[in-house]
Amino acid sequence: SQTIHQWPATLVQPVGSPLSLECTVEGTSNPNLYWYRQAAGRGLQLLFYSIGIDQISSEVPQNLSASRPQDRQFILSSKKLLLSDSGFYLCAWNPHDRGTTGELFFGEGSRLTVL
Amino acid sequence: AQKVTQAQTEISVVEKEDVTLDCVYETRDTTYYLFWYKQPPSGELVFLIRRNSFDEQNEISGRYSWNFQKSTSSFNFTITASQVVDSAVYFCALSETTGTASKLTFGTGTRLQVTL
Numbered sequence: 001s002q003t004i005h006q007w008p009a010t011l012v013q014p015v016g017s018p019l020s021l022e023c024t025v026e027g028t029s030n031p032n033l034y035w036y037r038q039a040a041g042r043g044l045q046l047l048f049y050s051i052g053i054d055q056i057s058s059e060v061p062q063n064l065s066a067s068r069p070q071d072r073q074f075i076l077s078s079k080k081l082l083l084s085d086s087g088f089y090l091c092a093w094n095p096h097d098r099g100t101t102g103e104l105f106f107g108e109g110s111r112l113t114v115l
Numbered sequence: 116a117q118k119v120t121q122a123q124t125e126i127s128v129v130e131k132e133d134v135t136l137d138c139v140y141e142t143r144d145t146t147y148y149l150f151w152y153k154q155p156p157s158g159e160l161v162f163l164i165r166r167n168s169f170d171e172q173n174e175i176s177g178r179y180s181w182n183f184q185k186s187t188s189s190f191n192f193t194i195t196a197s198q199v200v201d202s203a204v205y206f207c208a209l210s211e212t213t214g215t216a217s218k219l220t221f222g223t224g225t226r227l228q229v230t231l
Contacts, residue, residue: 043223044206057216103162107159
């Protein structure tokens, strides 16, 4: 069966520090991968998605970047964190052949607090 | 642009009551997909249901049921005989059908609190 893992689960970082959140999917190949952010009391906002290695699409201009160095690994990064980057970050995947029609499967989430 | 509205921010019910969570969507697509997710306190989003725009049949799964009405652009979710374990934030979502990825637009969620 397929599983998705994110780490770290919780992170407290000072303003201006770098960020790296990792997401790994197991039990499948060539998945579509996604990063969403959930700000306090708000819905989920799509940040990035990837349909293949080194194929990254950005949905929202921001202080963040994403990379996919391996087929089942998706990394969310920032060189200098802002206070507004605080939130709950969720990685998700779905089968490539389910493209636009399939549901997403989410990881456990990473809670980032920028102080 | 697509939009999903969940007007109910928070609902509190007593166990065994029935509760309906509302979802209204906007899209220009003729083909689209709607979803409901549950987010328990642990934070992970749990997939509940997917419905495509051509299938307006209501669906029932145990205590859960969904009412899709294309004429009113609504996809409401009813929990019958609610239980404390149903306490969570519930999200309705809508997917674009262009491109190759499932880009979901989420509503802001409805927090359901079920008490004894």
